[in-house]
Amino acid sequence: MMNPFSTLSGSISEAVMQTYIIAMFALVVLGTIIDVVHKKSAQYFFENSRKAKEARIRTLDSAEVRSIVVKTVASDVLTSAEFCNPHRRVAHLLTMYGFIFFLLATVIMVFFYPTSGNATPWLWSFLWYVGALMVCIGGFWFWFFIRVDVSAEGNPWYNLVRADLFILSLLATNLFGLLWSITQASGMSLLGGLFLVLFILSSLVLFGGVLWSKFAHMFFKPAAAIQKRIAEADGSLDNLPEPADRTDPASRDRHSMELLRDAPLNMGLGIKREKPQHY
Numbered sequence: 610m611m612n613p614f615s616t617l618s619g620s621i622s623e624a625v626m627q628t629y630i631i632a633m634f635a636l637v638v639l640g641t642i643i644d645v646v647h648k649k650s651a652q653y654f655f656e657n658s659r660k661a662k663e664a665r666i667r668t669l670d671s672a673e674v675r676s677i678v679v680k681t682v683a684s685d686v687l688t689s690a691e692f693c694n695p696h697r698r699v700a701h702l703l704t705m706y707g708f709i710f711f712l713l714a715t716v717i718m719v720f721f722y723p724t725s726g727n728a729t730p731w732l733w734s735f736l737w738y739v740g741a742l743m744v745c746i747g748g749f750w751f752w753f754f755i756r757v758d759v760s761a762e763g764n765p766w767y768n769l770v771r772a773d774l775f776i777l778s779l780l781a782t783n784l785f786g787l788l789w790s791i792t793q794a795s796g797m798s799l800l801g802g803l804f805l806v807l808f809i810l811s812s813l814v815l816f817g818g819v820l821w822s823k824f825a826h827m828f829f830k831p832a833a834a835i836q837k838r839i840a841e842a843d844g845s846l847d848n849l850p851e852p853a854d855r856t857d858p859a860s861r862d863r864h865s866m867e868l869l870r871d872a873p874l875n876m877g878l879g880i881k882r883e884k885p886q887h888y
Contacts, residue, residue: 610738612718612729613790617805623723629809630719633816640819641828647820650829657847658836666844677838685834697755700747704779707743710736711783738790744783748776774814775822781811 614626645651669677684690689705692698714737722729758764769777789804819825840847853860861870 610731610734611790611794612722612734613737613786613793614715614718614723615725615727615729616793618724623719626719626723630716633812636817637819637824640817641825644820644825654829654832654836661836661840661843661845661847664845665840669839669843673842674839677842678835681835681838682831686831691834694755697751700751700755703743703747704751705747707740707745707747707783708779710740711744711786712740714740738787741783741787744779745787748780748783752776752780771821772823774818775824778811778815778818778822782808782815785811 617626689698689701692701714733717733718729718737721727722733753759753766756766758768759766785804785808789801789808792804793801795801815822815824837847853863853866855861855866855869855874860866
C-alpha cells in the first residue's frame with residue numbers, strides 16, 4: 610500500500626496540501642463555535658449543571674467523578690454501548706473508528722511523509738486504506754439498511770434532508786479518496802484527476818458544513834453523557850423526579866400509579882418483541 614499524497618506531491622506542493630488540512634481544521638473549530646453560540650448549547654449545559662449542583666443530594670469526591678468519567682468514556686464513547694440495536698452499534702463503530710484512522714493517517718502522511726523522498730511507514734498507509742474501507746462499510750450499511758425512515762417507515766433511501774449532510778459527505782470523502790488513490794496508482798490520470806476533485810469538494814463540504822450537519826454533535830455527546838451519569842450518582846437526576854419504585858407500598862399506592870399497581874414488574878420486551886416493519 611502506497612502513500613497517495615506522496616505521489617500527488619509531484620503536481621501539488623506539500624505546502625498546499627498542509628495548508629488545506631489546516632484550513633479544514635480551522636473550519637471545524639469555527640463551525641463548532643458558531644454552532645455553540647447559535648444554539649446556545651454551552652449556555653444550556655452550564656445552566657443545567659448549576660441547577661443539578663443545587664439539587665444534588667450528595668457530593669461526589671474526585672475519585673467517584675474520575676470513575677464515572679472513565680466508565681462513561683469506555684461505555685458511551687469507545688464502545689457505543691447506548692445503542693440497543695447491535696447492527697447499528699457495529700455500523701457506528703466501524704464508521705467512527707474508520708474515520709479516526711483515515712483522518713489520523715492523512716495528517717501523518719501529509720505533514721511527515723509528503724513526498725516520495727520520505728519513505729512512509731506501512732502502518733500509516735494501511736490505516737488510511739483500512740479506515741476508508743471501514744467508513745464505507747459502516748456508512749453504506751447504515752444508509753441503505755439501518756436508518757429508521759428506511760428500515761421502519763419504508764421511505765426510499767434517496768430521500769434527503771439537511772441532517773444527512775454529515776453522513777453523505779463523510780461517505781463521499783472516503784469513497785472518492787479510495788477511488789482517487791486506486792486510479793492514481795493504476796496510471797488512469799483522467800479518472801484520478803476527476804476523483805481527486807470530488808475528494809477535495811466532498812471533504813470541503815464535510816469539514817466546512819459543521820454548522821449545518823451533526824459534526825459538532827461528536828463534541829457535545831461525551832460531555833452530556835458524563836453529566837447525565839454524575840446527575841444519577843449525586844441524586845440531582847437532571848431535575849427530574851426519582852423513578853417510581855413499585856416494590857415500595859408508598860409509591861405503588863400513589864394515584865398516578867393506579868394503572869400499574871397490579872402489573873408485573875417485568876413486562877417483557879414490549880415494542881422490542883419484533884422488528885418494526887409495519888409500514
